[in-house]
Amino acid sequence: MLLKGVLVEEKTRRLTKGLYIFMPIKDSMAFIDILSYIWDVFLIWLTIFIAPLENLNMLWITLPVILNWIFTEFYQEKKGTSLGNAISNGVVALLVGIDWLRQSTNIFTAGNITIPIFISYAVISILMVIYGIAIIVWGIKLSKKAKYFGRIREVTYITLMFTPIVYGIIPLSLKIIITIFAFFPIFYFFFEVLDWIIPDPKVYNEEENEKGYKDKMFSDIEKEQPINPINSNFDTRISNQMGNQMNNPINNNQQNNFQQPRF
Numbered sequence: 001m002l003l004k005g006v007l008v009e010e011k012t013r014r015l016t017k018g019l020y021i022f023m024p025i026k027d028s029m030a031f032i033d034i035l036s037y038i039w040d041v042f043l044i045w046l047t048i049f050i051a052p053l054e055n056l057n058m059l060w061i062t063l064p065v066i067l068n069w070i071f072t073e074f075y076q077e078k079k080g081t082s083l084g085n086a087i088s089n090g091v092v093a094l095l096v097g098i099d100w101l102r103q104s105t106n107i108f109t110a111g112n113i114t115i116p117i118f119i120s121y122a123v124i125s126i127l128m129v130i131y132g133i134a135i136i137v138w139g140i141k142l143s144k145k146a147k148y149f150g151r152i153r154e155v156t157y158i159t160l161m162f163t164p165i166v167y168g169i170i171p172l173s174l175k176i177i178i179t180i181f182a183f184f185p186i187f188y189f190f191f192e193v194l195d196w197i198i199p200d201p202k203v204y205n206e207e208e209n210e211k212g213y214k215d216k217m218f219s220d221i222e223k224e225q226p227i228n229p230i231n232s233n234f235d236t237r238i239s240n241q242m243g244n245q246m247n248n249p250i251n252n253n254q255q256n257n258f259q260q261p262r263f
Contacts, residue, residue, distance in 0.1 A: 044176065045183045051164035058167050061099050062160060065092065069156040077152055078195050083139045086150030090135030093155045097128030100166040107168055121166050128158065157187055 052062035076085055104121035107113050113121070131149075138146035161180045164170040
């Protein structure tokens with residue numbers, strides 16, 4: 001009985017430890033620290049994400065981008081990006097980069113930031129300008145890179161993440177940069193799954209019907225035999241001459257005289 005009671009007590013003590021049953025104490029504490037760090041990074045990312053909505057100075061550049069993203073995401077790029085949409089998104093990135101460069105210059109001339117911070121802001125702005133120009137050039141050259149790197153989702157994410165930094169709301173640091181790039185796949189695939197769940201708008205059905213009608217019309221035209229204008233004119237002239245000969249009695253008599261020789 002005593003041995004049985006000791007075993008029950010030991011089993012109960014282990015069950016009450018929860019997570020510590022499955023791993024040593026040091027490993028479990030490290031695991032908890034990792035979860036805590038991930039949660040802290042998520043809060044930082046969430047702060048960056050909602051920062052444009054809390055500052056009115058950024059709304060004039062972020063609000064049009066957000067509205068354009070919502071409508072383009074579900075009405076144009078739900079099933080992929082066309083080259084035309086990618087070029088338009090490249091123009092958006094180009095204009096955002098120019099605005100960042102303007103804002104960073106204004107903050108620097110006002111004496112609110114130091115030279116190293118201004119250089120970092122300028123580098124971010126110039127990279128955004130190069131990014132937009134690259135998408136436009138790829139789209140004009142019919143490169144598939146425009147479809148991969150020029151989605152409105154990507155342009156919007158970069159705009160929402162770096163606009164609070166360039167405007168001086170979020171301080172620039174290595175941890176902030178790592179957070180932005182770490183949560184990009186989560187942001188991207190979350191809306192990818194959302195596109196898959198949400199039913200297709202009626203716009204897609206209407207466009208598919210119009211495309212099917214045009215394809216059928218052009219296929220019917222291609223099935224028709226082409227008419228050679230040279231042969232057609234030649235056949236017309238021959239038929240007209242034969243008709244004239246049949247209708248002309250003089251020619252008929254001459255033909256009969258030729259066919260019936262005299263003896």
